[in-house]
Amino acid sequence: MTVNPRPVLELVNLSKTYGRRGGGVRAVRDVSLSVGSGEVYGFLGPNGAGKSTTIRMLIGLIAPSAGEARLFGEDLRAKPEVLRRVGSLVDGGNFYPFLSGRRNLEVLAKTQGRGADRIEELLDQVGLARDAKRKVKGYSTGMRQRLGVAAALLGDPDLVILDEPVNGLDVAGIQEMRDLIRSLAVDRGKTVFLSSHLLHEVQQVCDRVAIISKGEIVRESTIADLLRQDDGLRIEASPTDVAEAALASRWPVEREGDALIVRAGRAEAPEVVRRLVGAGADLFRLTPEQRNLEEVFLSITQPETDDA
Amino acid sequence: MLEALSAEALKMRTHKATWFLVWMFPIALTIIMLIAIVSGGAGAAPPGQTAADWIENTSIIWFVPNNAVGRYLISAFVAVMFAGEYGWNTWKLIVPHRRRTSLIGAKYALTIILFSISFVLTAAITTGLTFLNDVVTDSPLPAGVGAATLLDAHSKAALAALAPVLIAIGYASLAAVLSRSTIAALVIAIVATSVEQLIFNFGPQLSVHFASVVWPLYHALPGHHIANLAEWIREGAALKREFPGGHVVSIAWTTSAAVLIAWIAALWGGTLAAFKRQDIN
Numbered sequence: 273m274t275v276n277p278r279p280v281l282e283l284v285n286l287s288k289t290y291g292r293r294g295g296g297v298r299a300v301r302d303v304s305l306s307v308g309s310g311e312v313y314g315f316l317g318p319n320g321a322g323k324s325t326t327i328r329m330l331i332g333l334i335a336p337s338a339g340e341a342r343l344f345g346e347d348l349r350a351k352p353e354v355l356r357r358v359g360s361l362v363d364g365g366n367f368y369p370f371l372s373g374r375r376n377l378e379v380l381a382k383t384q385g386r387g388a389d390r391i392e393e394l395l396d397q398v399g400l401a402r403d404a405k406r407k408v409k410g411y412s413t414g415m416r417q418r419l420g421v422a423a424a425l426l427g428d429p430d431l432v433i434l435d436e437p438v439n440g441l442d443v444a445g446i447q448e449m450r451d452l453i454r455s456l457a458v459d460r461g462k463t464v465f466l467s468s469h470l471l472h473e474v475q476q477v478c479d480r481v482a483i484i485s486k487g488e489i490v491r492e493s494t495i496a497d498l499l500r501q502d503d504g505l506r507i508e509a510s511p512t513d514v515a516e517a518a519l520a521s522r523w524p525v526e527r528e529g530d531a532l533i534v535r536a537g538r539a540e541a542p543e544v545v546r547r548l549v550g551a552g553a554d555l556f557r558l559t560p561e562q563r564n565l566e567e568v569f570l571s572i573t574q575p576e577t578d579d580a
Numbered sequence: 581m582l583e584a585l586s587a588e589a590l591k592m593r594t595h596k597a598t599w600f601l602v603w604m605f606p607i608a609l610t611i612i613m614l615i616a617i618v619s620g621g622a623g624a625a626p627p628g629q630t631a632a633d634w635i636e637n638t639s640i641i642w643f644v645p646n647n648a649v650g651r652y653l654i655s656a657f658v659a660v661m662f663a664g665e666y667g668w669n670t671w672k673l674i675v676p677h678r679r680r681t682s683l684i685g686a687k688y689a690l691t692i693i694l695f696s697i698s699f700v701l702t703a704a705i706t707t708g709l710t711f712l713n714d715v716v717t718d719s720p721l722p723a724g725v726g727a728a729t730l731l732d733a734h735s736k737a738a739l740a741a742l743a744p745v746l747i748a749i750g751y752a753s754l755a756a757v758l759s760r761s762t763i764a765a766l767v768i769a770i771v772a773t774s775v776e777q778l779i780f781n782f783g784p785q786l787s788v789h790f791a792s793v794v795w796p797l798y799h800a801l802p803g804h805h806i807a808n809l810a811e812w813i814r815e816g817a818a819l820k821r822e823f824p825g826g827h828v829v830s831i832a833w834t835t836s837a838a839v840l841i842a843w844i845a846a847l848w849g850g851t852l853a854a855f856k857r858q859d860i861n
Contacts, residue, residue: 325861328859328860331675333675333860333861334859334860334861335857335859358676360676362672363672366668366670366673367670368591368670369668370595370596371594375590378590379587379590379591380587380677382587382590383583384677384678385583423673427677
């Protein structure tokens with residue numbers, strides 16, 4: 273995907289505290305990030321980490337306690353009109369249950385001050401053309417989600433913010449959503465900011481990710497860098513204690529059964545071998561160990577979620 | 581603003597609350613009057629009926645906002661209009677796309693437009709059916725009933741109904757935004773209206789025991805001022821209420837108008853201010 277460094281979305285020390293200052297709860301703390309034009313940016317975090325609060329601040333639903341959200345270079349609080357260039361899906365799509373899917377989009381189009389000319393095309397695109405006349409209260413979770421995507425794209429926005437866009441979708445729906453997100457960025461040059469707990473999906477569609485835990489950004493990088501940083505070597509050596517002692521002084525080492533996981537890159541494999549041999553340990557197997565995003569995510573957030 | 585109003589109208593025109601709480605007035609009155617005419621229950625006009633009596637019969641709808649039950653019904657619609665968005669969770673759909681002032685303004689405007697249409701329609705239907713009843717029962721139209729006198733009387737009645745409608749809207753909208761619940765908003769609006777009516781209707785009796793509380797409340801709450809303004813509009817004189825000890829409450833229409841404007845500004849302004857500051861989680 274072609275990424276333009278010009279930031280479409282910038283968060284600068286964005287914070288949100290609920291309650292009184294003394295005993296308030298800080299839901300989001302000094303979150304800073306920047307998303308470039310044409311980028312697909314993933315926002316990850318365990319439940320209660322502050323993802324939804326951050327997204328709600330981005331679309332003007334929640335006022336930040338401190339910090340700044342800038343969209344297309346404009347301070348959101350000073351110029352909320354900039355949200356006309358933003359489409360969003362939060363909470364799996366919120367609609368008037370007594371109106372049909374089409375009528376809901378008509379209401380939204382009128383609220384946005386736009387014509388209804390794109391509605392049929394979008395209903396068709398999200399696969400709801402045949403159900404457009406039905407009242408939304410009869411829609412399944414997946415149908416609401418798809419209507420939510422149509423609503424997010426109604427104004428042909430430059431920035432699309434999707435909060436858990438694949439919730440409630442079946443396997444085919446997830447595939448379609450993945451393709452849609454890709455095509456938004458690749459074919460139509462849109463910027464996509466999405467949160468999801470389905471890390472496999474995020475890994476497949478995002479250029480960069482930020483991981484938020486307990487209201488703070490704990491890691492931000494490209495997917496490739498994130499996985500590379502967490503590359504390791506799986507070692508089977510004996511005696512294990514001797515091997516561990518020889519390596520732990522140089523690299524982080526974790527035990528996994530009888531094996532050792534050494535947080536060292538492939539280029540450092542010869543040095544690992546030399547140290548093991550030097551310490552008198554017998555090496556039986558050395559293989560590269562690459563974590564997937566889910567494992568990296570858990571390693572970053574698990575200790576904190578355990579505390580919670 | 582017009583776009584927000586158009587969206588609001590598109591949304592609410594098919595909602596049950598609009599049918600039950602707005603169009604109910606012309607529909608119910610038409611059905612009741614038609615049944616009365618067809619069954620002969622309405623009967624012929626009483627002998628000696630004056631033009632003023634005849635016109636007052638046709639303007640019954642304008643008295644609805646002046647009584648508590650009428651205001652409960654208006655409050656119920658406003659509660660659905662404003663608090664419904666919390667229940668449906670749809671503020672999240674529309675708030676990012678338009679200024680909050682405009683969204684709340686559209687709701688106020690649509691409420692006033694819908695009730696205006698409903699009341700004017702009801703008044704027109706009532707007038708037409710009253711005339712039809714006279715034709716069916718072969719009753720003569722009292723001398724002095726004409727388009728000009730009808731319009732004058734209905735305009736004055738409508739003007740007298742304006743303040744209680746706006747106050748009812750204010751109670752319910754503020755309660756809706758603060759409570760974020762349709763039921764809670766309705767209950768709060770009903771309680772506020774009932775307390776106001778209680779103090780107005782039973783102020784002199786209550787002040788025998790609680791004068792220090794009732795006397796200032798009687799002057800501060802909208803109840804007396806609504807009735808006083810209506811009296812000034814209809815009769816051209818102040819409403820007089822006698823309290824124990826010979827105290828007579830008689831207030832200039834300008835004072836009552838100022839108090840009511842302050843109430844409406846506080847309730848509507850409070851709604852807007854609360855909504856503008858509100859986090860939508």
